[in-house]
Amino acid sequence: MEIKCVWWDGYHNAFTDIIKHKNKFFITFRHGTKHAIEGKGEIYIISSKDLKKWDLIKKFPALTDSRDPKFFKFRDKIGILFGARFESHLKKIDVYISYSEDGINWGELIKIENYNLWFWRIRNFKEKLYATAYEIKLERGTYLFLSEDGINFKEISKIVDGEYANEGDLLFEDDGLCYAIIRRENFQTPVFAISQPPYKQWKKYILNYIVQGPHIFKFKNEIYIAGRVYIKDGNLIYQKTDGYEPKTAILKMDMKNYKLTPVKILPSSGDTSYCGSIIDDERLFLTYYSQHELDVKESKVEKNASGIYLLTTDSL
Numbered sequence: 471m472e473i474k475c476v477w478w479d480g481y482h483n484a485f486t487d488i489i490k491h492k493n494k495f496f497i498t499f500r501h502g503t504k505h506a507i508e509g510k511g512e513i514y515i516i517s518s519k520d521l522k523k524w525d526l527i528k529k530f531p532a533l534t535d536s537r538d539p540k541f542f543k544f545r546d547k548i549g550i551l552f553g554a555r556f557e558s559h560l561k562k563i564d565v566y567i568s569y570s571e572d573g574i575n576w577g578e579l580i581k582i583e584n585y586n587l588w589f590w591r592i593r594n595f596k597e598k599l600y601a602t603a604y605e606i607k608l609e610r611g612t613y614l615f616l617s618e619d620g621i622n623f624k625e626i627s628k629i630v631d632g633e634y635a636n637e638g639d640l641l642f643e644d645d646g647l648c649y650a651i652i653r654r655e656n657f658q659t660p661v662f663a664i665s666q667p668p669y670k671q672w673k674k675y676i677l678n679y680i681v682q683g684p685h686i687f688k689f690k691n692e693i694y695i696a697g698r699v700y701i702k703d704g705n706l707i708y709q710k711t712d713g714y715e716p717k718t719a720i721l722k723m724d725m726k727n728y729k730l731t732p733v734k735i736l737p738s739s740g741d742t743s744y745c746g747s748i749i750d751d752e753r754l755f756l757t758y759y760s761q762h763e764l765d766v767k768e769s770k771v772e773k774n775a776s777g778i779y780l781l782t783t784d785s786l
Contacts, residue, residue, distance in 0.1 A: 473736065483776055484499060489543070496527075533554040535555055537552065588606060614629055649662065652684070659708055679707070694721065700714040718745065
């Protein structure tokens, strides 16, 4: 297992994802001055052929605050999804998509109809795009949307109704079975949900550890969840307590008992997490951000600086 810092420029770099397209690796993240909206984030894409040298190849137009970029593939192109809020009307959410044939040259931003929901993650299954979305106030829960043209989305179902549910990720099996991992705010543990096509009904299980910004992936026939966890006295916690430390971790999903088992606590601290991953040539490539090297690296934004990290491994 190898973990490297692939981007540190002294600013707050966060909310990551990774994709491979036409023999190049691409990582996206938000670049700003702090985590909050006042950080005035913009979306960066960096690229590498050899995983050693990374070049900044795209900055999307700076809005008041852009954040949470995610990659997806659709009809031989790669797409990027991110959201934005504006100082003049912070309660209004705009969601954008852009497409690229080569990962270098990107089309104009397309503002999609998002029903004032934050579209969090898009997954492609059999050339249909499935998106999770939630309301900022967290009163309505987490939804599943579908697009067949890559631009227009319609609601299919509500994965979690209320419960302060928000960020959600999806994993599809070849037969169409869909798994969803949904964060619940207020230090609740996440929901693991399962559905069959047409994804109208969900069977739900409450998991045993707090995981925020949850990312689900399958590696060597096992299902894993990665995200921000909290540790106290060397143990992961399942409810809010004093004296905890935030970390980014990878946990294995027990599909018989619907429980999580910690597999790897990654080098991380402070403001951290928001993973993305791909499997390529039987290796796992997983991105996240962290502040654990803040004291040994330059910061241009005081205690807000964070870096982008890449884990590469052939086993967990």
